Amino acid sequence: MNNSIEIEAAAALLKLLGDKTRLSMVKMLDTNDYCVCEFVEIFKMSQPAISQHIRKLKDAGLVQETRRGQWIIYSLNKENVYYPFVHSLLLHLPSQDFKLKELEEQGLRISCD
Template sequence: MLDSKVDIERAATMLKLLGDKTRLTMVKLLESNDCCVCEFVEIFKMSQPAISQHIRKLKDAGLVKELRRGQWVFYSLNKESDAYPFVQSLMEHLPDQDDRLTALEKQGLRISCH
C-alpha cells in the first residue's frame, strides 16, 4: 500500500492554500463536480480574473487539473496528486456545497459557457 502521508512542508502549503475561504469552497465544490470559471464567477460574485487567480494557485499546487472541451476549460480535483488523500480527509469535515450549484441551475446559469 502506498504511504498516503505528506510531509510537514507540503501539508503546511496545502493548509495555507486552503486557508482562503474561496479556494476552500472551490475545492469542496470540485470534489463532486467539474466546474468552469464562469460558474465560479456567478457562485462567488467575483471577477473572472480574480477567480482565475484562485484556480491558478490551486493548479500550481497540483490540486486541480483542467480539461478542455471545445473552447471551454473545466476544472476538477486532481485525484492523482500526492496531497489528494490529505485534502480529501479535510473535505470530509466540511458541509456539502452542492446547493450553490443547484442555485445556479435554477437561475439557468449552470455551465453557462456551453
C-alpha cells in the first residue's frame, strides 16, 4: 500500500506545523486530549489566539472536538488521511507530557469557567 501524499498537501501540512505553538499542540494532542483553557494556561496566550490555532488545525482535519458537559475537548484525529505523515514527524520531537504534569501539579487540569 502506498502511504505517500502529494507534495502540495505535505507542504501545506508542514507550513501549518511550522508554527511552534501548533506543532507543540499537535505533539501534546498525540498523547492526551486538551481543553482550550488548558492550552491558554500552558502557552500563556489569550483564548482567542489559542482558538485561532485550533481552528487552523481543525480546518486541516488534524484536530477534532468532542463536547463533554460544558467543555469542548480537543483531540488528534488519528483517522485523518494525513495522520501517518504527521505522526512520523512527531516521533522526532521530544515528549511534551511534562506540560500536562505541570498543569496537574498546579491544579489547573480543566480549569474552564
